[in-house]
Amino acid sequence: MTEADPQLTGETAELLQVMIRNACINDGTPASGGEVRNAGTVDDALDGLHLDHYEPISGRRSVLATVEGSDPDAPTILLLGHTDVVPVSPDDWREDPFGGELIDGEVWGRGAVDMLNLTSSMAVAVRHLATRDHPPRATVKFLAVADEEAGGTWGAGWIAENAWDDVACDYVLTERGGVPFDGADGRKLVMASAEKGIGWRKLVVHGTPGHGSMPYGADNALITAAEIVRRLAAYQPRAQINEHFRAWAATLPVDDATRAALLDPDTIQAALAGMDPHLSQYCHAVTHTTFSPNVAHGGTKTNTIPDRIELDVDIRTLPGVTDADVEVMLTEALGDLADRVSIEDPVTTRAATTSPSDTPMFDLLRRRAAAVHPGAEVIPWMIVGGTDAAFFRERGIPSYGAGMFSPKASLQEFASRFHGHNERIDLDSLGLSTQLWIDLADGISP
Numbered sequence: 386m387t388e389a390d391p392q393l394t395g396e397t398a399e400l401l402q403v404m405i406r407n408a409c410i411n412d413g414t415p416a417s418g419g420e421v422r423n424a425g426t427v428d429d430a431l432d433g434l435h436l437d438h439y440e441p442i443s444g445r446r447s448v449l450a451t452v453e454g455s456d457p458d459a460p461t462i463l464l465l466g467h468t469d470v471v472p473v474s475p476d477d478w479r480e481d482p483f484g485g486e487l488i489d490g491e492v493w494g495r496g497a498v499d500m501l502n503l504t505s506s507m508a509v510a511v512r513h514l515a516t517r518d519h520p521p522r523a524t525v526k527f528l529a530v531a532d533e534e535a536g537g538t539w540g541a542g543w544i545a546e547n548a549w550d551d552v553a554c555d556y557v558l559t560e561r562g563g564v565p566f567d568g569a570d571g572r573k574l575v576m577a578s579a580e581k582g583i584g585w586r587k588l589v590v591h592g593t594p595g596h597g598s599m600p601y602g603a604d605n606a607l608i609t610a611a612e613i614v615r616r617l618a619a620y621q622p623r624a625q626i627n628e629h630f631r632a633w634a635a636t637l638p639v640d641d642a643t644r645a646a647l648l649d650p651d652t653i654q655a656a657l658a659g660m661d662p663h664l665s666q667y668c669h670a671v672t673h674t675t676f677s678p679n680v681a682h683g684g685t686k687t688n689t690i691p692d693r694i695e696l697d698v699d700i701r702t703l704p705g706v707t708d709a710d711v712e713v714m715l716t717e718a719l720g721d722l723a724d725r726v727s728i729e730d731p732v733t734t735r736a737a738t739t740s741p742s743d744t745p746m747f748d749l750l751r752r753r754a755a756a757v758h759p760g761a762e763v764i765p766w767m768i769v770g771g772t773d774a775a776f777f778r779e780r781g782i783p784s785y786g787a788g789m790f791s792p793k794a795s796l797q798e799f800a801s802r803f804h805g806h807n808e809r810i811d812l813d814s815l816g817l818s819t820q821l822w823i824d825l826a827d828g829i830s831p
């Protein structure tokens with residue numbers, strides 16, 4: 386089946402509206418989130434199914450539902466959806482970000498694309514599979530998790546660590562895929578099969594304290610830190626032209642000379658500099674381990690020369706790059722200022738993860754995409770941020786960022802709604818994603 390079922394589409398939209406209104410805002414603090422509200426909504430939606438709950442700290446509740454399949458040889462599929470959302474700047478929205486209004490065929494609100502749309506479509510698909518007159522071929526687990534937006538500590542990360550047997554599976558399907566677009570060589574859809582690693586560091590820049598009235602020749606840690614920030618911003622490790630980037634580069638609306646230059650580590654920097662920033666940002670991120678100095682703390686008083694400045698650097702690593710490699714890169718970036726800095730142990734670190742794109746599940750995703758969007762070819766995509774898929778990939782489970790969307794929003798417009806203002810999703814996309822999960826559960830072969 387290819388068409389979305391209008392009944393199920395309506396159910397997904399209604400569930401999405403409730404989940405948006407529950408406003409499970411995760412600001413990164415343990416006391417935020419309140420995903421117990423969306424967990425309760427999932428409980429209500431899946432009343433009668435076998436459910437397990439995880440709540441490692443108060444309010445951060447996750448739910449697991451299981452529907453047994455008919456074919457004992459079929460792989461087990463885990464549908465993984467997060468229930469938290471990031472904060473908003475309400476004044477910049479055209480509609481109430483927590484109103485969950487349906488306006489001109491679109492559901493509005495925080496989480497409408499990241500990722501309550503998919504989480505609600507997964508819940509409705511699982512309910513349909515469990516309550517229709519025949520079971521799915523594959524056993525399907527649906528895990529609605531807290532805390533994805535702050536790294537999964539109280540959600541998928543905790544569950545993978547403490548309740549692995551409950552969520553063990555053969556494939557994971559989660560966010561960040563399925564948006565169609567017209568590339569230079571035809572219609573495409575991205576499905577994520579990899580994501581970059583995280584290697585956050587805190588750099589402590591040292592100086593010598595003194596009186597602010599006599600700055601001449603002073604060893605001012607803030608001035609040293611300013612130069613370190615400049616060097617980090619300018620630092621470019623050598624590009625890695627990986628298979629994900631090759632597939633992506635083929636779709637780019639650039640001339641052949643630019644495309645060739647992008648695929649050569651010696652010329653990619655110059656080619657990026659000449660491109661539209663909307664295109665070059667991702668191209669840069671997917672080919673480089675990146676360093677972004679994003680937080681500075683230090684100094685105590687206007688009349689005191691500071692002896693200590695802390696810099697938080699967001700480092701995102703490519704596949705194959707280790708913690709030791711990051712240390713080498715930092716030393717190279719800092720140059721003769723390296724001995725003025727102590728680097729604290731990694732604050733958050735997780736290696737990049739990659740799943741093969743030649744599995745029966747990825748083949749099925751390719752076939753579903755081509756059925757819904759005739760002629761569309763699927764590109765295995767590398768996410769440059771982080772998702773909960775990493776907890777499963779690093780335990781050897783092929784995990785894909787999937788979904789199925791209508792062409793109503795361009796890939797660029799769609800991407801801008803993640804954590805952006807005026808987040809919204811069209812009903813067709815809600816129906817197509819709901820149908821995708823059903824089709825995968827019925828269509829996957831051993």
Ligand SMILES: [Zn+2]
Nearest residue numbers: 499500533560
């Ligand atoms: Zn998300």
